[in-house]
Each structure stands twice: as structure tokens, then as C-alpha cells.
Amino acid sequence: MSLLHIENLNVSYGAIRAVKGISFDVEEGEIVTLIGANGAGKTTTLNTIAGLLKPTPYSQITFNDKSLIGIPAHTIVSKGIALCPEGRRVFTGMSVQDNLDMGAFTRDDAEAAETIEKVFESFPRLKERRNQSAGTLSGGEQQMLAMGRALMSKPKLLMLDEPSMGLAPILVQEIFEIIKRLHSQGTTILLVEQNAQMALSVADRAYVLETGKISMSGPARELLEDDRVKKAYLGG
Amino acid sequence: MEILTNLINGMSLGSVYAIIALGYTMVYGIAKMLNFAHGDVIMVGAYICFCAISYLGLPAIAAVLLAVVGCTVLGIVVERLAYKPLRDAPSLNVLITAIGVSYFLQNAALIIMGSDPKSFSSIISLPALRLFDGKLVISATTVLTIVACVVVMVALTFFTTKTKMGKAMRACSEDRGAATLMGINVNSTISMVFAIGSGLAAIAGVLLCSAYPTLMPTTGSMPGIKAFTAAVLGGIGSIPGAALGGVLLGIIEIFARAYIGTQIADAVVFAVLIVMLLIRPAGLLGKDIHEKV
Numbered sequence: 313m314s315l316l317h318i319e320n321l322n323v324s325y326g327a328i329r330a331v332k333g334i335s336f337d338v339e340e341g342e343i344v345t346l347i348g349a350n351g352a353g354k355t356t357t358l359n360t361i362a363g364l365l366k367p368t369p370y371s372q373i374t375f376n377d378k379s380l381i382g383i384p385a386h387t388i389v390s391k392g393i394a395l396c397p398e399g400r401r402v403f404t405g406m407s408v409q410d411n412l413d414m415g416a417f418t419r420d421d422a423e424a425a426e427t428i429e430k431v432f433e434s435f436p437r438l439k440e441r442r443n444q445s446a447g448t449l450s451g452g453e454q455q456m457l458a459m460g461r462a463l464m465s466k467p468k469l470l471m472l473d474e475p476s477m478g479l480a481p482i483l484v485q486e487i488f489e490i491i492k493r494l495h496s497q498g499t500t501i502l503l504v505e506q507n508a509q510m511a512l513s514v515a516d517r518a519y520v521l522e523t524g525k526i527s528m529s530g531p532a533r534e535l536l537e538d539d540r541v542k543k544a545y546l547g548g
Numbered sequence: 549m550e551i552l553t554n555l556i557n558g559m560s561l562g563s564v565y566a567i568i569a570l571g572y573t574m575v576y577g578i579a580k581m582l583n584f585a586h587g588d589v590i591m592v593g594a595y596i597c598f599c600a601i602s603y604l605g606l607p608a609i610a611a612v613l614l615a616v617v618g619c620t621v622l623g624i625v626v627e628r629l630a631y632k633p634l635r636d637a638p639s640l641n642v643l644i645t646a647i648g649v650s651y652f653l654q655n656a657a658l659i660i661m662g663s664d665p666k667s668f669s670s671i672i673s674l675p676a677l678r679l680f681d682g683k684l685v686i687s688a689t690t691v692l693t694i695v696a697c698v699v700v701m702v703a704l705t706f707f708t709t710k711t712k713m714g715k716a717m718r719a720c721s722e723d724r725g726a727a728t729l730m731g732i733n734v735n736s737t738i739s740m741v742f743a744i745g746s747g748l749a750a751i752a753g754v755l756l757c758s759a760y761p762t763l764m765p766t767t768g769s770m771p772g773i774k775a776f777t778a779a780v781l782g783g784i785g786s787i788p789g790a791a792l793g794g795v796l797l798g799i800i801e802i803f804a805r806a807y808i809g810t811q812i813a814d815a816v817v818f819a820v821l822i823v824m825l826l827i828r829p830a831g832l833l834g835k836d837i838h839e840k841v
């Protein structure tokens with residue numbers, strides 16, 4: 313059984329149906345990417361898995377063979393799923409250290425102390441700025457903080473929602489290097505990206521989301537060569 | 549000496565406002581609502597203390613503790629029953645509900661305790677402090693009120709900056725969704741803040757009635773409104789702001805009473821708020837809203 317299994321997922325905002333019966337899987341150790349245009353429903357999908365949104369009845373979300381439907385949102389993280397949300401959403405009024413501590417909210421302090429050293433290894437800049445208020449970090453540093461914060465829960469599955477958004481090309485490169493490194497250390501990753509080129513080049517498999525439905529799926533390498541994908545998402 | 553006396557009395561009254569304002573501001577910070585019933589919790593706290601001493605014959609300390617526990621429970625119950633169902637409702641609905649809760653508490657007190665004012669005997673039976681060969685006399689109530697405010701401030705600052713739950717509370721007030729992603733139970737955190745705010749209101753009620761010993765069902769409303777003013781003055785949502793705003797407001801009120809006139813003192817207090825809102829809408833220590841992209 314796959315680590316994450318989504319079947320017939322439907323999510324609505326009032327009368328607006330944002331996700332219309334999608335199904336997909338993430339196997340342990342994979343990087344899976346969801347790509348798609350603005351408004352396709354990528355963020356809605358991740359937020360629903362993380363518990364922030366409730367899917368409509370008959371939707372199935374299974375993680376580690378256990379259903380996540382109907383359990384309180386704040387208990388999802390202790391099941392081993394962390395979301396690094398769109399727009400980073402770091403706690404700007406709190407220090408870098410406190411943000412990371414919040415990431416380990418459900419864990420005991422001794423375990424968290426070990427994890428924070430690993431996070432600082434991945435993001436040395438956060439260590440230098442640990443006492444600085446998160447609101448004063450640059451956009452790239454805030455993204456690293458958001459990722460570090462998500463890693464503090466030591467997730468089995470890390471979901472990243474547009475980690476490269478609004479970053480300079482050099483930083484985008486850096487973020488993707490980090491994604492690759494996290495993957496090689498054994499973290500399973502579900503990646504949502506606008507930057508389809510980059511996403512497809514690091515991912516094992518990919519799903520293309522179009523107005524709430526999956527229109528294509530397959531090994532990332534194949535989609536990278538696919539004419540329709542090239543035309544719609546890779547700029548020619 | 550007169551100025552000094554007024555200043556100290558102002559600080560003492562301001563300390564009461566500050567303790568109430570802290571509850572206002574913390575609840576606003578996390579629940580994003582103005583809990584207009586907060587002032588009436590003060591009244592409930594004072595009545596509990598009054599009854600515990602007059603009818604049950606409890607010692608002062610026990611009576612205060614009972615008031616704190618009673619108000620804490622009241623705060624949690626009110627939040628659960630009245631505000632929690634409206635978590636995602638428009639803020640106007642919540643505001644009207646809060647006003648309803650305020651009337652409910654006042655009328656419940658009216659039915660249970662009657663409309664005649666109760667004379668609250670100060671729970672503080674320590675001798676007054678005499679300074680400068682007796683030229684400056686400060687009552688023990690005044691001193692204790694200021695001390696209580698300082699203690700509350702220090703404790704809250706420690707709680708919100710050093711403890712896990714306190715930080716979680718700040719995380720919830722910044723971004724509930726992100727806090728949920730961290731595994732923080734937003735509902736129980738909001739509950740906790742109502743509990744803390746209401747417990748503080750009980751302390752404020754006892755201190756207020758020790759200084760101004762007439763206790764009626766409406767006793768809490770004016771201090772409640774002034775504490776709200778103090779919270780806005782200091783910057784709503786800001787804990788040091790509430791303390792600063794409260795103390796400033798108390799001093800302004802006492803000086804206005806002494807040098808301008810008793811009748812006009814309240815008008816002066818609210819005029820200060822209006823001027824403040826014109827010059828610095830975010831309040832003295834309030835954050836200007838800015839976001840980084």
C-alpha cells in the first residue's frame with residue numbers, strides 16, 4: 313500500500329468546486345509533483361490533506377494505511393505529514409528559533425533539540441539568524457524557515473506548496489538542491505510547483521492538474537518530453 | 549505633594565484598567581473579537597468575592613481565589629456557548645453576541661443579587677504607607693494594586709515569550725491556519741486565553757471594588773469600556789500596549805478629575821482616545837500592518 317493514497321477527492325468552497333474527484337498515490341521515498349496552472353486546485357489539495365479544508369463525503373485520504381478523514385486538523389502533523397504552505401506563512405512576530413520550536417510543537421523538547429541541529433545543517437543561514445525576528449528575513453530566508461519549520465516535526469511526508477515562488481533564479485536553484493538533499497536523506501516529498509521545468513526534473517512521478525481534475529500522469533521524465541506538457545507548462 | 553498623590557492614585561486606577569485591558573487585548577489578539585462582556589466579568593468576580601466573605605465567611609485570600617476560579621470557568625463557558633459557534637461568522641454577529649452576553653450577565657446579577665448597591669469592604673487590611681513624615685499617605689490598596697499589575701505584566705510576558713503554550717498562543721493570533729499545521733489546537737488555545745483574561749478580570753474586580761467600594765450589576769461596564777479604550781490606546785493586540793495604555797489612562801483620568809472637574813473627567817478620557825486614533829490609528833505600541841512578500 314502506498315504511503316499516501318488519495319481517492320475520489322472532492323473539495324468545494326461553498327458552491328465553487330475546486331477539486332473534482334482526483335485520485336493519486338505517493339509511494340514511500342518518492343518525490344511526486346503536482347503541476348498545473350493558476351487556480352487548478354493544487355493548494356486546495358495540499359490544504360485538504362493537511363486538514364485545513366474538509367473534503368466532501370466519499371473522498372478518501374489514507375496515510376500509512378489509516379484514514380485521515382474526519383480527524384481534527386491539528387492532529388495530522390503527529391501522523392507524520394507536514395505542510396510547508398503557499399506564501400510561507402512564517403510567524404513574522406516571532407524569532408527564527410521560536411518559529412522552529414513551533415514546528416516541533418507536538419514533540420518533546422529533547423527530540424526537537426536533535427532535529428533542530430539537522431535543520432541548521434541544511435539551512436546554515438537560519439542558525440546565524442536564530443534570534444532575529446522572522447518578519448525581518450528576506451523572502452528566500454523566510455522560505456528556508458518555512459521549510460525548516462515543517463521539517464521540525466520530522467515528517468514522513470513533506471508537502472511543499474510552491475517553495476520557489478517569488479524567488480530569484482539563484483535561490484530557486486538552492487531550494488531545489490535542498491529538496492534533492494532532503495529526498496536523498498529519505499524524506500518522501502509531495503511537491504506543488506508553478507515552475508514545472510524544475511519540478512519535473514527533480515520528481516520521480518508527476519500529475520498534471522487542470523481545473524480540479526487530473527489530466528495527465530506518469531514518470532516525471534516522460535512528462536518533461538511530452539508535447540502537450542511542453543506546450544502548456546514549459547513555455548513551448 | 550498633591551501632584552504626587554494624584555500621580556500615584558492615577559497609577560493605581562490605571563493598574564486596574566491595565567489588568568482588564570490585558571484580558572481585552574489578549575482575547576482580541578487570538579479570537580479577533582471585541583469581547584464587550586469582558587467588563588461584566590469584573591462585576592461577577594467582585595460579587596463572588598463579596599459573597600464569599602459576607603455569606604460564607606471565607607478569609608480574603610480564599611475569597612479572591614474563589615473569584616478567580618469562578619470567573620475563569622465563566623470565561624471558558626461563555627466562549628464555548630456563545631462565541632465558539634460563531635468562529636467563522638462575520639465580526640458584526642460576534643460583536644452583537646458579545647453585547648448580548650454583557651446584558652445577560654448584568655441581568656443575571658440583578659436577579660441574583662438585587663439592584664441595591666452592596667458595600668464592598670476592602671479585602672486589604674494592611675496599614676497605609678506614610679512617606680515624607682506623613683505628608684504623603686498611600687493606602688495599602690493603592691500599593692497592592694500597582695504591585696498586582698506589575699506581577700501580572702511580568703508573569704504574562706514570561707508566559708508569552710518563554711513557554712511553549714504562550715508561544716503557541718502568539719502563533720495562533722498571527723495565523724490560525726499555520727498554527728494548526730504545527731499541531732496546535734486552536735480551539736483549546738482560544739479557550740485558554742479566555743480563561744486567563746477572565747481570571748485577570750476577577751482580580752481587577754476585587755482591586756477595583758477595594759478602592760471604590762460600591763458594587764452593583766453595572767459596576768463592570770464603565771471600567772470595561774475604559775479598559776477597552778486603554779487597549780486601543782496602547783495598540784489593540786499588544787500586551788505591553790495594554791499595560792501602558794491602562795496606566796496612562798488612569799493617570800489622565802485622575803488628573804482630569806483633580807484639575808478640570810469630576811464631571812468632565814470621563815469625557816477627557818475618551819477625547820484622548822479620539823485624538824490618539826487620529827494621530828496614530830495603530831495605537832502607541834501597535835504594529836502597523838505590513839507584510840513581506
Ligand SMILES: Nc1ncnc2c1ncn2[C@@H]1O[C@H](COP(=O)(O)OP(=O)(O)OP(=O)(O)O)[C@@H](O)[C@H]1O
Pocket residue numbers: 325328329330348349350351352353354355356357398506
Ligand atoms: N478561499 C476560497 N474561497 C473560494 N474559492 C477559492 C478559495 N481558495 C481557492 N478558491 C478557488 O479554488 C480554485 C483552486 O484554487 P487553488 O488555490 O487550489 O489553486 P492553485 O492550483 O493552488 O493555484 P495557484 O497556482 O494560483 O496557487 C480556484 O478557482 C480558486 O479561485
Ligand SMILES: [Mg+2]
Pocket residue numbers: 354355356398
Ligand atoms: Mg496554490
